[in-house]
Amino acid sequence: MNLSLEDITFIIVxxxxxxxxxxxxxSLPKNSNKIIIENSQxxxxxxxxxxxxxxxxxxxxxxxxxxxxxxxxxxKCSTKYAFVLNPDVKFKNNTLEKLFENLKxxxxxxxxxxxxxxxxxxxxxxxxxxxxxxxxxxxxxDTVDGFSMLINKEKFPDNNFFDENFFLYLENDxxxxxxxxxxxxxxxxxxxxxxxxxxxxxxxxxxxLRNWHWMWSKFYFNYKHFGYAxxxxxxxxxxxxxSLKYIxxxxxxxxxxxxxxxxxLKGTINSILGNKAFFRI
Numbered sequence: 001m002n003l004s005l006e007d008i009t010f011i012i013v014x015x016x017x018x019x020x021x022x023x024x025x026x027s028l029p030k031n032s033n034k035i036i037i038e039n040s041q042x043x044x045x046x047x048x049x050x051x052x053x054x055x056x057x058x059x060x061x062x063x064x065x066x067x068x069x070x071x072x073x074x075x076k077c078s079t080k081y082a083f084v085l086n087p088d089v090k091f092k093n094n095t096l097e098k099l100f101e102n103l104k105x106x107x108x109x110x111x112x113x114x115x116x117x118x119x120x121x122x123x124x125x126x127x128x129x130x131x132x133x134x135x136x137x138x139x140x141x142d143t144v145d146g147f148s149m150l151i152n153k154e155k156f157p158d159n160n161f162f163d164e165n166f167f168l169y170l171e172n173d174x175x176x177x178x179x180x181x182x183x184x185x186x187x188x189x190x191x192x193x194x195x196x197x198x199x200x201x202x203x204x205x206x207x208x209l210r211n212w213h214w215m216w217s218k219f220y221f222n223y224k225h226f227g228y229a230x231x232x233x234x235x236x237x238x239x240x241x242x243s244l245k246y247i248x249x250x251x252x253x254x255x256x257x258x259x260x261x262x263x264x265l266k267g268t269i270n271s272i273l274g275n276k277a278f279f280r281i
Contacts, residue, residue: 001103005096008081008150009033011073013066015040017087020197025053027091035073039063063280066146067162067171074161080154086147088197092117098192099150102137110155110184111176113148114192121198123148124188139188142180146172147196155184163224167277168213170221177225204256205281208263212279215242215267220277232272239268 010032014021021036028034034056038046046058059076061069074082095114103112116123123145149172151161162171176186215238223231242264249258267279 001106001108003081003100003103005029005032007079008083009035009073009077009079010083010085011070011077012036012085012087013069013073014038014042014045014087015063016042018042018045021045021049021087022052023090024085024087025049025056027095029096030054033077033079035059035077037061037069037073039069064164065167065171065277067166067175068164070146071161071164074151074153075159080152082151082153084146084149084151086196089147090195090197092193092195095192095194098137099189102189102192105138106185106187108185109187110152110179110182111144112150112187112189113144114194115188115190116145116148117193117195121196123196137190137192139190141186141188143173143176144186144188146175147198148194155179155182165220165277166217167279168210169217171217174221174224204259207260209279209281211260212263212267213277215264216271216277216279219268219271223271235268235272238264242268 010028012021012024012034014036015038017040025034031054034053036046036049036056036058037060038058039061040063041060043060046060049056049058057076059072061072063069064072070084074084091114099112099114103109106112113123124139124141125143126139127142161175163174166174179186215235218238219231219235222234242261246258246261246265249255249261263279270278
């Protein structure tokens with residue numbers, strides 16, 4: 001496939017991302033198409049980005065979660081391909097050059113991504129280990145992480161991209177599984193590299209948010225794809241462990257750890273009951 005910069009719009013969701021978004025944008029080609037969806041209501045950031053970058057559109061949104069907010073940008077862009085990025089991702093000087101070069105060897109794809117430069121944290125999973133396509137730089141994979149996804153919009157004629165029920169976790173796994181079930185292709189380009197800072201903070205409230213939504217998403221994902229019995233099986237030991245640890249840390253008066261396991265319990269129970277992923281900081 002022959003792609004050029006004009007075929008792509010970069011979609012970046014920001015939430016209190018003032019300290020990292022500029023490094024991301026400066027690493028992209030100056031004349032690239034960019035849509036930023038700012039969901040922490042920072043109008044000053046919108047003004048600053050408009051003044052400092054070309055070919056950029058900034059939308060202000062409420063905090064709907066990564067998947068739902070990415071959908072806004074994907075559906076808004078007019079190009080055939082949408083490149084979803086987190087604001088803590090940086091391109092290297094030859095990232096796009098290597099990406100386009102290798103895509104010429106691929107006939108068709110639904111999602112493709114450069115490789116995370118940190119080998120300790122690969123941004124993909126392979127369930128079948130015999131997946132090399134034509135060239136050692138091109139790997140057919142089962143999932144890619146949501147911080148970097150070049151999406152072929154033509155593979156989604158119904159505009160059904162990310163499942164908006166997810167708020168924080170597993171929306172990328174859900175998207176990739178739906179793609180693989182349709183026998184479409186997902187690739188990683190090994191010599192096209194990106195840097196990913198990673199992490200969304202480690203303060204108490206953020207930890208509570210992460211634990212609640214991880215357990216909510218874990219049950220919902222398995223329920224959606226494999227049924228209620230499998231989903232219950234997947235969360236049973238986490239539910240039991242969280243219950244015991246909640247009691248244990250309550251007795252020890254360790255409020256921080258007690259709260260973490262309380263959040264894990266609440267996230268799991270709300271998902272089992274069919275409640276939406278409503279918890280916010």
